[in-house]
Amino acid sequence: MRFTTLFAVGLSALALASPVAEPQDDIQDPSPLALEDRAYQPTYYVISCQVTASALKYRTCGSSTCPAVGQYTKGKVLPVHKVLRNEIPAWYHLKNGYYVSSQYCSVYGGSAT
Structure with missing residues (x-):
């Protein structure tokens, strides 16, 4: 019982000695990462x-594992x-909601910068 009492008193004293961190109101947003430092590259239009x-082939999502719904012929502008x-x-996420690989479709009338 004596150990329990000493432990409780010691724990209370420790709690008083350890200050609680006050919330900071002046936390600033981190500066934006440089493009090359981002793990996930942003979207370009x-x-x-x-x-x-x-x-x-055009697909239901941006991956070759997604089902192909149909295909476009050479020269088609999307x-x-x-x-x-x-x-x-x-x-490339097309305006009709489907996806095509950029390997087989070159930028036309704009840029991907």
Whole structure:
């Protein structure tokens, strides 16, 4: 019992000696990371792309593991909503909601900068 009492008194004294961190109101947002320091590359916008392969499958998501819904023929110009740079190669998210690989569709009438 004596040990329990000493432990409780010691714990109380320790709690009084250890200051509690006060919340800081002046915390500033971190500065934005340089593009090369980001683990996930941001999205870049383009106007359209032109199919360079003889046939280019369009998919339900930006990955070759997603099901192909159909295909476009060589020379077809596709309106691009955005470029997904988190995959290699990058994927173009088309304005119709489908995705195509950037390996087989070159930027047309705009730039991916």
